[in-house]
Amino acid sequence: MLKKIIFQFLALSLIFTYSAQSAESGGMPQLNPEFWISQIFWLVLTFGLLFIILSKFILPKISNNLETRKSQILENIETADKQREETEKKVKEFDKIINDTKIEAKNFFNSERQKVLDDINNKRLSLEKDIEKEIIKAEEEIDQLKKTSQEKVTKIAIETSSDLVKQLIGEDINKSSLSAIVEDLSKKEMEKRNGI
Amino acid sequence: MAANPMYQFNVYRIGPEIKINNIDISFTNASLFMVISSLAILIIFNLGTKRSIIPNKIQLLAELSYSFISKMISDTAGSKAKPYFSFIFSLFMFVLFCNMFGMIPYSFTVTSHIIVTFVLAAFIFIGVTIIGFIKHGLGYLKLFVPSGVPMVLLPLIVVIEIISYLSRPISLSVRLFANMMAGHTMMKVFGGFVVSLGIVGGWLPLGFSVALTGLEILVAFLQAYVFAILTCIYLNDALNLHH
Numbered sequence: 001m002l003k004k005i006i007f008q009f010l011a012l013s014l015i016f017t018y019s020a021q022s023a024e025s026g027g028m029p030q031l032n033p034e035f036w037i038s039q040i041f042w043l044v045l046t047f048g049l050l051f052i053i054l055s056k057f058i059l060p061k062i063s064n065n066l067e068t069r070k071s072q073i074l075e076n077i078e079t080a081d082k083q084r085e086e087t088e089k090k091v092k093e094f095d096k097i098i099n100d101t102k103i104e105a106k107n108f109f110n111s112e113r114q115k116v117l118d119d120i121n122n123k124r125l126s127l128e129k130d131i132e133k134e135i136i137k138a139e140e141e142i143d144q145l146k147k148t149s150q151e152k153v154t155k156i157a158i159e160t161s162s163d164l165v166k167q168l169i170g171e172d173i174n175k176s177s178l179s180a181i182v183e184d185l186s187k188k189e190m191e192k193r194n195g196i
Numbered sequence: 197m198a199a200n201p202m203y204q205f206n207v208y209r210i211g212p213e214i215k216i217n218n219i220d221i222s223f224t225n226a227s228l229f230m231v232i233s234s235l236a237i238l239i240i241f242n243l244g245t246k247r248s249i250i251p252n253k254i255q256l257l258a259e260l261s262y263s264f265i266s267k268m269i270s271d272t273a274g275s276k277a278k279p280y281f282s283f284i285f286s287l288f289m290f291v292l293f294c295n296m297f298g299m300i301p302y303s304f305t306v307t308s309h310i311i312v313t314f315v316l317a318a319f320i321f322i323g324v325t326i327i328g329f330i331k332h333g334l335g336y337l338k339l340f341v342p343s344g345v346p347m348v349l350l351p352l353i354v355v356i357e358i359i360s361y362l363s364r365p366i367s368l369s370v371r372l373f374a375n376m377m378a379g380h381t382m383m384k385v386f387g388g389f390v391v392s393l394g395i396v397g398g399w400l401p402l403g404f405s406v407a408l409t410g411l412e413i414l415v416a417f418l419q420a421y422v423f424a425i426l427t428c429i430y431l432n433d434a435l436n437l438h439h
Binding site: 029032040044046047051053054055057058059061062063066068069 | 203219233245312
C-alpha cells in the first residue's frame with residue numbers, strides 16, 4: 001500500500017518537473033513590455049486616488065483624533081492636579097479646624113471649671129458669712145435670754161408662790177415680802193449652783 | 197506549467213481589452229491587486245477614524261501606524277517634511293499592502309514588477325529633485341559638492357556624487373522589485389521541491405517553505421519600510437541642504 005502511494009507520488013512529481021522544465025523558455029514576465037503601459041496607468045490611477053482620499057479625508061481625521069486625545073489627556077491631568085491640590089488644602093483646613101476646636105474645647109472646659117469652682121467658692125464664702133452672722137445673732141439672743149430669764153423666773157416664782165399661798169391659806173399676802181423671800185431663795189439656789 | 201517559478205509573475209488581462217489611442221490599458225490581475233490593496237487601506241483606515249477617546253483595535257492600528265510613520269519622517273527628514281506626510285504615508289501603506297497581499301498563495305504581487313517600482317521610484321526622484329530646486333534654487337547643486345573635500349579630489353567626488361544621485365531611482369526600484377521577486381521565486385522553487393520529492397523527501401523543503409513564508413512576511417514589511425525611509429532620506433537632502 002505504502003509502496004504504491006510512494007510510487008504514485010514519484011510519478012506525479014516526475015510529470016510536474018517535466019512540465020516545469022518545458023515551460024521555462026518564457027524568461028521573466030517582468031521584462032515583457034506588453035502590459036507596462038496598463039500597469040503604469042492603473043498604478044497612477046489607484047495610487048493617485050489612494051493618496052488623494054487619504055490626504056484629504058482620512059489622515060486629517062486621524063491626526064485630529066490624536067490631537068484631541070492629547071489635549072484631553074493634558075486637560076485631565078491638569079484638573080486632576082488642581083483637584084489634588086484642593087484636596088490637600090481642604091485636608092489642611094480640616095486639620096486646622098479640628099485642632100482649633102480641640103483647643104477651644106479645652107479652653108472652654110477650663111474656663112467653665114474655673115467658673116464653677118469660683119461659684120462654689122463664692123457660695124461657700126457667703127454661706128459661711130451667713131452662718132457666722134446667724135451664730136452671732138443666736139449667741140446674742142442666748143445672752144439676752146440668759147439675762148431676761150432670771151427675772152422672768154423670779155417673777156413666775158413669785159406669782160406661783162402667791163397663788164400657792166392663796167390656795168393654802170385663802171388670803172392674799174403682801175407681794176413685796178413674798179418677792180423678797182423668793183429672791184432670797186433663788187439667790188441661795190444660784191449661789192449653790194454657781195458655787196459647786 | 198504551474199510549476200514554473202516565474203509563472204506567478206505573469207500579467208494577464210481580466211475582462212475586455214481597453215484601448216485608448218491604440219494604447220493598451222486593459223484591466224489586468226496587477227490592476228486588480230492594486231485596486232484591492234488601495235481599497236483595503238482605505239477601508240481599514242476609514243474604520244480607524246472613529247472619534248472616541250479610548251480607541252478600539254482597528255482605530256489603535258490606524259493611529260499607531262500614523263504615529264509610526266510620523267515619527268519616521270520627523271526622525272529622518274525633520275519638521276520641514278511635514279507637508280509630505282500624507283504622500284509618504286500613502287506610499288508606505290501602498291507598498292506594504294501590495295507586498296502583504298502578494299503573500300497570499302495564488303495572488304499576484306504588484307511590487308514584484310520592475311515597471312511598478314520604477315514608476316514609483318522615478319516619481320519620487322523627480323519630485324524630490326523639483327522640491328530641491330524650488331527650495332534652494334541653483335544652490336541645490338551644492339548637494340554634489342560635499343564640504344571639506346580637498347580641491348584635488350573635487351572633480352572626482354562631484355562625478356561620483358552625480359552618478360550616485362542619478363542611480364537613486366534605479367537602486368530604489370530594483371531593491372524592492374528584486375526582493376519581492378526573489379522571495380516569491382524561492383518559495384515557488386521550494387514548493388516545487390516538495391512536489392517533486394514526494395512524501396518521502398518533501399518534508400525538508402516543506403519546512404523550508406514554511407520558514408520562508410515567515411521570512412517573506414518580514415521582508416514584505418521591511419522593504420516597504422526601507423522604501424519609505426529612503427524616500428524620507430532623499431526628501432531630507434532636498435529640504436535640508438548640507439546636513
